[in-house]
Amino acid sequence: MPYTANHPPRAESNDELRARIPGWGADLDPKDRPSVPRERFDPSATGAHWDFPERQEEKWPRERSIEHKFLTPVFGTSSPPHGLSGVLRKFAYAKYSEGRAAHWLILLGADRVDAIESHLRSFATTRPDNPITETGVLSEFSRGGISSRFGKKRVDLNHQWIDPILIAGPWIAAVGAVVLGVRAIAKR
Amino acid sequence: MRAMVYRGPYKVRVEEKVMPPIEHPNDAIVRVTLAAICGSDLHLYHGMMPDTRVGMTFGHEFIGVVEQVGSSVQNLKVGDRVMVPFNVYCGSCYFCVRGLYSNCHNVNPNATAVGGIYGYSHTCGGYDGGQSEYVRVPFADVGPSIIPDWLEDEDALMCTDALATGYFGAQLGDISEGDTVVVFGAGPVGLFAAKSSWLMGAGRVIVIDHLEYRLEKARTFAHAETYNFAEYDDIVVEMKKATDYLGADVVIDAVGAEADGNFTQHVTAAKFKLQGGSPIALNWAIDSVRKGGTVSVMGAYGPMFSAVKFGDAMNKGLTLRMNQAPAKRQWPRLFEHIQNGYLKPNDIVTHRIPLEHIAEGYHMFSAKLDDCIKPVIVPGA
Known part of the structure; x- marks a missing residue:
């Protein structure tokens, strides 16, 4: 079709679509769309029976965005900041707004530090981290790791090889560092 | 209690955790009966979302039974069977009273750019999620609803996010009668967005992915035409051909931060975290829609910058619409559609996994093994 004022012709009419697709056009009128x-201003729709919520108790200095006027009245209490990762997180919140890349990059860095700290801490417990069970990699055998990948036109196979390096690489490097350290000490 | 716990990128396990206490007079404690792993949980699992802390319990899709209520709770009582929207919200702030429940200003001290979400990092408020035996539910008089007797558990579970989000995404597309709608991504949200597009009167719905088993689901469940972008040199050109070189009227991005299709974009975003998300699907959406058309973004992206082709969006005069879905706002109409037989949400559930095996569930879902589309987690199984 040349470039004219017309929309490309439809392959199916409304009646044909209505017959083929359950509910076709049930929300055709925008007024039916929630x-x-x-x-849509409607304070009575939410179930709230307060103008401003009561404040939840702050059991430790809760980190917050400097773009907020105050600590929100309700907040999550999962995983309080601790260790070096906690220091980094508190710094990122106290110093940089959400508009600054530094805010997010420090938080991402703190996440990696947190993982290392937590892995090390786990070795002092009765349940050390286990990369085999915690990665769920054994499901490769029970959930068709080979048949799900090969003979398919999956484009994600071009980067899945990176995952084992990202996951196992730091562990192998850590073991290597320990071995080298022990050898160096033994040679003295 | 038993709960899924994040241990660092690509690692989760189930641990004994302390039962969540009532921390606010309008809290409830809910015993979780079903939860789900969402595609966006994989962004946390892969370490992409800033301030995802070791020890957090994920899970923003869950239903359960009220175990305990705070002193000011009026609308729920112990023993009620409830569905909980993925948004934590107060119901009284500037945004909530205008229906923007996903943008609540009173629940997330960590960020002003996003509201509160259960189990979705401290960037979304630091709330533990529902992949657990018990979960704290703030603002019990606002968020949760009693599950109607006629509604099956898995259907209710899908309403807490995936269905509500897909349906909301189709609404943001502002679909008119006879429109051609292209949906990038045949995961749960994309499938529901495609299905919802028909409800809004689309004349043609096209779904694009690279996983053949998901495209098969798009054909059978969502009655859509499908394209496997791995079979084409340039999927944008194929969409132009498919629309007589006009472009689609509406395009929905139901992929988000870990989009495939360009090695560099994917690796810089998903592996090395140098972008807030891989913008491949979003860029394809911008290039596939017609001039003056609408792009609806339902895919989740992180707060960092992404290499989005904004010049094309500007020069084409596009309308870009996006938000986290205010899930509960969708429920009354979704209930009607379910009762009328127009939607059967749990048709997309492919796996039911005991909580104790959740690490295998995450790996299977992440690596797209065993034709996985939607895994449901069963505590106590």
């Missing part, structure tokens, strides 16, 4: 318009 998020149209997207903003």
